[in-house]
Amino acid sequence: MDNGVKEYKSYGEQVDLLSQRGMDVGDRDTALTTLQRVNYYRLSGYWYPFRKKSNRGRDDEFSPGTCLDDVVAFYDFDARLRMATFSALTPIELAIRALLGHELGRVDPCIHLDPSLLGATARIRGDYREWLDKYERELNLSREDFVAHHDEKYGGVLPVWAAVELLDWGQLTRLYGFSPRGVQDTIADVCGLTAPQLTSWLKALNLVRNTCAHHGRLFNRVHTLSPKLPQLGQHPDLDAVATDWSRTFGQLTMIQFLLDRLQVGRPTFLPTVLKTFPSVRAVPITDMGASSDWSVTSPLWNR
Structure with missing residues (x-):
């Protein structure tokens, strides 16, 4: 049921989402470990500058060349x-x-x-x-x-x-x-x-x-x-x-x-x-x- 709350995602699903949006996540096991160590939404403040610019501010998609290692x-x-x-x-x-x-x-x-x-x-x-x-x-x-x-x-x-x-x-x-x-x-x-x-x-x-x-x-x-x-x-x-x-x-x-x-x-x-x-x-x-x-x-x- 849609109650206005974002859907829960496992660590694997979070890694997949970043990859789908254009981030090079590198070694998958290392990426999983990173998201276990640092909350996804805390880390999102650090990948914000890597998101594509648009008239609305920033898109969900990442700029070409964005990699998780740089965010970390x-x-x-x-x-x-x-x-x-x-x-x-x-x-x-x-x-x-x-x-x-x-x-x-x-x-x-x-x-x-x-x-x-x-x-x-x-x-x-x-x-x-x-x-x-x-x-x-x-x-x-x-x-x-x-x-x-x-x-x-x-x-x-x-x-x-x-x-x-x-x-x-x-x-x-x-x-x-x-x-x-x-x-x-x-x-x-x-x-x-x-x-x-x-x-x-x-x-x-x-x-x-x-x-x-x-x-x-x-x-x-x-x-x-x-x-x-x-x-x-x-x-x-x-x-x-x-x-x-x-x-x-x-x-x-x-x-x-x-x-x-x-x-x-x-x-x-x-x-x-x-x-x-x-x-x-x-x-x-x-x-x-x-x-x-x-x-x-x-x-x-x-x-």
Whole structure:
């Protein structure tokens, strides 16, 4: 009975369907193993660029020369890129967390619990109450030793330099947004940015981090948030990067910039992975937003 749900297909039938649509699936047993390892619909995001173009967008038929091995090469590359990106973001997150806890602590050890001490945003919008509720839930659920220590010695009230250790990237970004402008400016200056610019970068990179954490496709994604950029001439190494900042290469350039300005992490990590981009004419590296000479145009990438 037709209930509006697509018909179930076995692994063999999935392989046959790809072959019927013009994909060279190679060795059949290997193709079967691939589809057992990677869900058909997850892999479909990687063969999308290989589908024939039409007035409607993309047809079901594949362009001549499409082979499953190339699709799998992009899938494997994307897995490497996600792992490298997540790893590169970690020291940035930790550095921002340390800076924010330290600078807020200068104002008051418990500033995060008193909106009257924070910036105007914390007092005029309802977001702060939502942020505080989530923070308190995390505090109550935490089994960290430092939380138990403060609970025993100080009645559970964490100073802000300890409290930031309970925050994920999103909560950290929101606390930065609630902070007094002087605190924001001090941290942004370390990053070579203004406070509004750093806010936009943190929000954009939070989405990149979430894509990596949830195994989303990264390499040819069009990102919903683009960064506010410094004026030309302030950072020649950033100016030298020609990219669409809503594409993944632009977002990765933000990471390279912050690694450099914060002096953390391994700036060679992402360039090394990008150099393994599959050599397939149908899907050039420019689909990521990178120029063909991306590795030599800027010190941020010329490692």
